[in-house]
Amino acid sequence: MALSIFMLILILGSTISARKDLDRLINGEAAQFMQFPHQVYYLKYITKTGWVHPCGGSIISKRIILTAAHCVSDKFKYLLIFLGKTNLDNEYEKGQQCFLLGRSRVIIHEEFDGHTLLNDIALIKMRYDIKFSEFIQPASLPMEELDYVNQTAVVSGWGSIIHDYNPKLHVGTKQLHHLNVTIISNEVCKKLVQEMVPAKPFTEAFICHRPTNGSPCNGDSGGPLILLDGSRTLVGITSHGVRGCDRYSPGIYTRISSYLGWIAKYENDTNFKR
Numbered sequence: 001m002a003l004s005i006f007m008l009i010l011i012l013g014s015t016i017s018a019r020k021d022l023d024r025l026i027n028g029e030a031a032q033f034m035q036f037p038h039q040v041y042y043l044k045y046i047t048k049t050g051w052v053h054p055c056g057g058s059i060i061s062k063r064i065i066l067t068a069a070h071c072v073s074d075k076f077k078y079l080l081i082f083l084g085k086t087n088l089d090n091e092y093e094k095g096q097q098c099f100l101l102g103r104s105r106v107i108i109h110e111e112f113d114g115h116t117l118l119n120d121i122a123l124i125k126m127r128y129d130i131k132f133s134e135f136i137q138p139a140s141l142p143m144e145e146l147d148y149v150n151q152t153a154v155v156s157g158w159g160s161i162i163h164d165y166n167p168k169l170h171v172g173t174k175q176l177h178h179l180n181v182t183i184i185s186n187e188v189c190k191k192l193v194q195e196m197v198p199a200k201p202f203t204e205a206f207i208c209h210r211p212t213n214g215s216p217c218n219g220d221s222g223g224p225l226i227l228l229d230g231s232r233t234l235v236g237i238t239s240h241g242v243r244g245c246d247r248y249s250p251g252i253y254t255r256i257s258s259y260l261g262w263i264a265k266y267e268n269d270t271n272f273k274r
Contacts, residue, residue, distance in 0.1 A: 028177035028178055028179040029178060030177055031156060033087075035176075036086075036176065036224075037084065037134070038058050038059045038137055038138055038224060038232060039058065039085070039176060039223065040056055040058060040059060040082070040083060041085045042054075042056070042082065043079070044072070044076040044078065044079050045078040046074070046075070046077070047077060053158065053219060054072070054219075055071035055157075055219065055220075055223065055238075056156075056157045056220065056222045056223030056224070057081075057124065058224040059083065059137070059138045060138050060141060062126070062132070063125055063129060063130070064124070064266075065124040066124075066234070067121075067237065068120050068121065068221045068222035068254065069114075069119065069122040070239075070240075071122070071222040072108065073112065075103075077102070078100060078101065078102060079102075079105070079106070080098065081099045081100075082098050083096060084096040084135035084136040087175055088158065088175075095133055095135025097130070097136060101124065101126070105124055105125050105126070106122055106123070106124055106125075107125065107266055108122045109259070109262065116200075118203055119205065119254075120239040120254045121254045123263065139232050140232050140233045141234060141257075142233050142234065142256050143257065144257045146257070147186075148183050149185045150182065151228075151229070152180060152181070152182055152227075152228040153183055153228055153236075154178050154179065154180050154228045155179050155209070155220065155225050156176060156220075156223055157176070157177065157216060158220070159177075159217040159219035159220030159221070159223075160217035160218040160220075179212075179214045179215075180228060181214075182209060182212070183208070183235070184209065184250065186202075186206060186208065189206065189208035189250050192242075192250050193208075193249075193250060193252070196242050204255070204258065205258035207225070207254075207255040213247055215246065215247035215249075216238045216241070217245035218245065220238050221239065221240070222238060223237070223238045224236075234256055235253075235256055235257070236253030236255060236256060237253055237256065238251070239252050240252050
């Protein structure tokens with residue numbers, strides 16, 4: 001269901017402006033308006049806590065948004081999805097669209113493991129077509145046969161700025177941020193990861209960025225890892241870090257090319273409830 005700005009304000013009240021843990025990528029930069037038209041911001045409604053911002057997502061078609069499974073695996077009731085959003089303080093941001101969806105619109109990968117974060121991918125199927133514009137555009141899916149090693153990519157989101165597990169120490173900002181990273185091979189990533197956490201499971205369905213002076217953090221999960229070559233190719237979904245938000249360890253993402261068949265299965269499913 002598409003929502004007018006007036007209805008949105010009635011639903012949210014002061015939820016967005018009152019949030020103090022809507023922070024940003026560690027050492028990221030502020031995004032420009034319209035810089036990431038594929039980026040999705042969403043809130044979920046949980047009966048006991050109200051509206052919370054768990055994660056981000058990526059538009060890949062008129063009906064499909066991809067996010068991380070761990071973001072939507074709990075018992076929430078509704079999702080409030082914002083498209084074309086950059087600044088959360090701007091309720092009247094030009095070109096934005098907003099939709100309210102029920103829990104039944106979310107499909108979590110059947111083999112998702114919340115402990116190991118294997119198969120950390122979920123799909124949100126819109127009830128109606130997204131209206132594309134200069135403000136809202138889909139990302140492109142990657143080629144299955146390419147590994148994208150050594151290519152520069154960009155991760156974006158509204159996640160935490162401080163590497164700390166105490167949310168009271170988070171420094172909030174309402175502006176979408178982004179961080180450029182370099183993709184490394186799974187062989188190199190696995191070695192780095194298991195040097196730090198020897199027992200951690202590692203799969204070819206991961207894709208990693210090289211340790212750098214920056215990192216995605218809490219609130220960035222589910223968001224896009226996009227090639228920085230102008231193609232807007234979505235190569236990963238922000239999943240997790242080796243040691244939380246440690247900026248000196250590899251960032252681990254769900255490799256989109258490993259799930260192209262799974263995505264197509266639900267994208268083309270005419271039996272999926274409207």
